[in-house]
Amino acid sequence: MVTDPELVSAYGSPLYVYDLARVRAAAQDLREALPQPSRVYYSLKANPHPGLVAALRRGGVHAEVTSRGELAAALEAGHPAGELLYSGPGKVPVELDEAIRAGVRAFSTESFGDLERIGAAAAAHGAVADCVLRINAAGAPGTAGLRMTGGPSQFGFDLDWLAKDAHRLLAPGTRVVGLHFFPLTNAADEDGLIAELAQSVRTAAQLRDQLGIQLRLLDLGGGFACPYATAGERPVYRRLREALAEVLDESLPGWRDGEPVVAFESGRYLVGDSGRLLCTVTDVKPSRGSTYAVLDAGINHLGGLSGLGRLLPLRAQPTGPARPEEPEPAAPVTLAGPLCTPADILARAVELPGVRSGDLLAVPNAGAYGLSASLLGFLGHPAPAEVLTDGDRVVSATRLALRRHALEPATGASAHRPEPPTVRR
Numbered sequence: 001m002v003t004d005p006e007l008v009s010a011y012g013s014p015l016y017v018y019d020l021a022r023v024r025a026a027a028q029d030l031r032e033a034l035p036q037p038s039r040v041y042y043s044l045k046a047n048p049h050p051g052l053v054a055a056l057r058r059g060g061v062h063a064e065v066t067s068r069g070e071l072a073a074a075l076e077a078g079h080p081a082g083e084l085l086y087s088g089p090g091k092v093p094v095e096l097d098e099a100i101r102a103g104v105r106a107f108s109t110e111s112f113g114d115l116e117r118i119g120a121a122a123a124a125h126g127a128v129a130d131c132v133l134r135i136n137a138a139g140a141p142g143t144a145g146l147r148m149t150g151g152p153s154q155f156g157f158d159l160d161w162l163a164k165d166a167h168r169l170l171a172p173g174t175r176v177v178g179l180h181f182f183p184l185t186n187a188a189d190e191d192g193l194i195a196e197l198a199q200s201v202r203t204a205a206q207l208r209d210q211l212g213i214q215l216r217l218l219d220l221g222g223g224f225a226c227p228y229a230t231a232g233e234r235p236v237y238r239r240l241r242e243a244l245a246e247v248l249d250e251s252l253p254g255w256r257d258g259e260p261v262v263a264f265e266s267g268r269y270l271v272g273d274s275g276r277l278l279c280t281v282t283d284v285k286p287s288r289g290s291t292y293a294v295l296d297a298g299i300n301h302l303g304g305l306s307g308l309g310r311l312l313p314l315r316a317q318p319t320g321p322a323r324p325e326e327p328e329p330a331a332p333v334t335l336a337g338p339l340c341t342p343a344d345i346l347a348r349a350v351e352l353p354g355v356r357s358g359d360l361l362a363v364p365n366a367g368a369y370g371l372s373a374s375l376l377g378f379l380g381h382p383a384p385a386e387v388l389t390d391g392d393r394v395v396s397a398t399r400l401a402l403r404r405h406a407l408e409p410a411t412g413a414s415a416h417r418p419e420p421p422t423v424r425r
């Protein structure tokens with residue numbers, strides 16, 4: 001078994017390590033938790049590393065992408081474009097054009113304007129885009145997690161708007177084939193998750209009848225949980241499968257024969273526990289009654305969004321340092337990153353046994369919303385290398401790079417389709 005110090009001496013610190021065996025186990029657990037037949041989409045926003053995406057594809061998991069970078073990563077991982085679901089708010093004509101040219105035909109749409117732009121891009125290529133309407137409906141009462149819809153939101157159609165302007169669903173170049181829900185992420189408990197998904201099933205059946213739309217694909221989203229940057233286990237959902245199958249039987253009896261195809265989406269559940277971030281203590285200092293350990297990884301590498309205070313605060317709980325020969329009692333220490341902002345804190349007053357400069361720490365459960373959700377461009381430190389392991393074997397080692405390159409102004413026909421290079425992950 002290759003150890004963390006060996007990996008760091010081979011590939012440097014900080015270092016992300018993802019274990020493919022854990023990715024496969026998560027996919028298997030999720031499939032067993034879900035009513036069958038159903039489709040699972042992996043949401044690349046959690047981690048677009050093509051090696052992870054490819055492992056999930058080999059396990060029969062589809063891909064949901066929201067940008068040109070994620071599209072490129074999904075294609076690089078071997079997904080056929082015709083099987084991808086392209087979603088997200090604010091899709092611009094240039095990316096829709098690129099997606100349609102690549103062969104993407106299934107889109108989740110967030111508004112009438114979005115639907116019309118998807119249609120225009122498809123029609124320009126003589127194609128028809130199959131669209132699912134993302135719905136912003138009231139969620140189930142009392143469910144805890146980070147809410148995505150259910151109030152005023154950039155995501156999805158409000159139900160009254162949809163009913164009032166239903167004629168706009170006939171946008172040229174599109175065919176409405178179903179509905180999409182994603183009301184919350186990281187659900188706090190299984191009962192809440194079941195209530196949320198069941199509510200979406202019932203809303204879908206009502207909307208189908210009310211709007212007279214086809215329901216070939218019902219994407220119920222997810223909300224499947226995983227601990228983030230702290231120790232802990234992914235939940236195993238034992239009641240979800242049966243409870244949801246019952247609601248589907250009541251509301252949409254054709255689902256067992258694929259009418260509609262029922263789909264789910266997950267990012268964090270599938271890859272969260274596969275990854276750990278190894279980082280090194282570069283300095284330890286007292287400051288006005290607190291101890292600070294400065295690390296070589298900060299919110300530029302982990303949890304950048306929360307580092308800015310705009311999401312749940314980051315409370316990383318690394319393990320280490322391992323010094324069995326001279327055990328020390330745990331003491332509170334604040335873990336700071338190397339950025340020139342007081343926001344660069346991975347954890348406050350976390351209990352660790354006597355940290356020293358040079359110690360190696362391991363932040364667990366960092367496979368989702370780690371590097372790609374971070375402030376990589378801020379201060380220009382290089383990205384950590386990313387190593388994929390499978391059991392004892394290192395399968396790949398890569399480093400993401402942000403590079404500036406010169407551009408010529410677009411002219412003539414290309415002015416309407418400037419060609420920024422697709423981000424390579």
Ligand SMILES: Cc1ncc(COP(=O)(O)O)c(C=O)c1O
Nearest residue numbers: 043046182185186265266267268
């Ligand atoms: C539409 C949609 N799908 C999938 C996801 C992935 O969520 P998670 O990683 O919690 O499974 C999100 C997260 O915000 C989302 O908005």
